[in-house]
Amino acid sequence: MLTVSHFRTPTVNASNRPKSFALSPGDMTQKAGVILAGALEVFTTYGYTAASMDRIAAGAGVSKSTLYSYFHDKERLFVSLIQWLTQNTNQIIFGLRTDLDPETPPDQVLRQMANAVLAEFSANQSLLTLMRLMIGESERFPDLAKTFVRTVQKPLLDHLALYFASQPQFKSLDPAVSARIFAGSLVHYLIIQNILHGRDIVPLDPDRMIDGLIYTIMAAGQSSLEA
Amino acid sequence: MLTVSHFRTPTVNASNRPKSFALSPGDMTQKAGVILAGALEVFTTYGYTAASMDRIAAGAGVSKSTLYSYFHDKERLFVSLIQWLTQNTNQIIFGLRTDLDPETPPDQVLRQMANAVLAEFSANQSLLTLMRLMIGESERFPDLAKTFVRTVQKPLLDHLALYFASQPQFKSLDPAVSARIFAGSLVHYLIIQNILHGRDIVPLDPDRMIDGLIYTIMAAGQSSLEA
DNA sequence: CAATCATACTAAACCGTCCAGTATTGTCAA
DNA sequence: TTGACAATACTGGACGGTTTAGTATGATTG
Missing domain, CATH: 1.10.357 (Tetracycline Repressor; domain 2)
Structure with a gap:
């Protein structure tokens, strides 16, 4: 069973160090989906390394703070994106x-x-x-x-x-x-x-x-x- | 006919702006081959963007000056590398x-x-x-x-x-x-x-x-x- | 003397952090 | 129902430290 890990809730708690969770895709916030959609476009256009977090934030229409409140870092954002796409792909393939x-x-x-x-x-x-x-x-x-x-x-x-x-x-x-x-x-x-x-x-x-x-x-x- | 373009002779002339030539692969200097071989390894390991010119120079065992004396910039080095590989591949395929x-x-x-x-x-x-x-x-x-x-x-x-x-x-x-x-x-x-x-x-x-x-x-x- | 090396440099981009301030939403007392 | 207040989500911008592409300079070698 695939879960979208490396995903953290936007709850900026007192310590300012929000913890991350492994969430099933259904639990994913709407905003996280918006971010992933934007990230997909930027990663698609620029590739992994050349896709800057600033551009991803801009592409998703989200501030960089919000970006980092949902995803710990670039690498885990990318992993989450791939897992997200993988699930979508699986649903599509098994649908058809x-x-x-x-x-x-x-x-x-x-x-x-x-x-x-x-x-x-x-x-x-x-x-x-x-x-x-x-x-x-x-x-x-x-x-x-x-x-x-x-x-x-x-x-x-x-x-x-x-x-x-x-x-x-x-x-x-x-x-x-x-x-x-x-x-x-x-x-x-x-x-x-x-x-x-x-x-x-x-x-x-x-x-x-x-x-x-x-x-x-x-x-x-x-x-x-x-x- | 494929030619390795974006390739410049190492002649650092007076104006410090050496012109580039489109050379057939046979004309390629030995040094250029060394550089391309090193570049291949670094590009392979890191991908295009994350492969720095410093690492490529080090990987090829060549100073960065020499690197830039043979190839105008990173993009054209990459293009030359691909064309070089393409030719090798062609020779191999047509050989077998x-x-x-x-x-x-x-x-x-x-x-x-x-x-x-x-x-x-x-x-x-x-x-x-x-x-x-x-x-x-x-x-x-x-x-x-x-x-x-x-x-x-x-x-x-x-x-x-x-x-x-x-x-x-x-x-x-x-x-x-x-x-x-x-x-x-x-x-x-x-x-x-x-x-x-x-x-x-x-x-x-x-x-x-x-x-x-x-x-x-x-x-x-x-x-x-x-x- | 042409080719190369070693090194230092510039200007820009990058990641990730941080913070002051602003919406948005809900809670609860009056 | 209304108004005060608190919690949460988000913005926008700035920042430090690092890395990058590409240039410049001078030494070294054959």
């Missing part, structure tokens, strides 16, 4: 996971998933931002990167692998590898097109990408090729 | 591209390629570093990201697509999409395992990954599934 209904044909399920992923990632910029920040700062925050893998990537891959394993059509395929191929192709596509700004350089229609991917997996599953 | 011999069976060719990619990226840390830096700084240096796509990703994808198109075994597959699936699966695998430190969290043997990937593409190619 088409309940692996064994009735509907697998190609429809897969297409539905792929469509949802590409649509969601294209519409919701913060998901790609999370990916980019995580990769970019993975050396400075290795533990955070592992948390990201554990709470976002692993459940998704496990879910996919479970689905591939459950369908007899794919019994000749390695479920774990198929999950990697499915997710990896889409993630790589998103990285090239949206993060590295390669849309005009290596253009590829998302529908064409999805069609080809679905066809490849379906065809491989139904093949009687010997290993 | 198994000359698309139509004689050898496709599965062997693909396996050879996948093996070479994974082996090379695991052994040569700087390739992954390049990937990580490019993604992490893609908002600060969008043009650099495009250059990366144009000079590294696009040739690789084109090369793969051409190969898929040339082999009758894959005539039922979309060559461009197959190239994306092939490269994307491997890149995503490398990102998860090596960049995001997910080896222990979502373990997957590289050979198993390659086997599954090759099988999937081969089986899909030989399938007679109707679209």
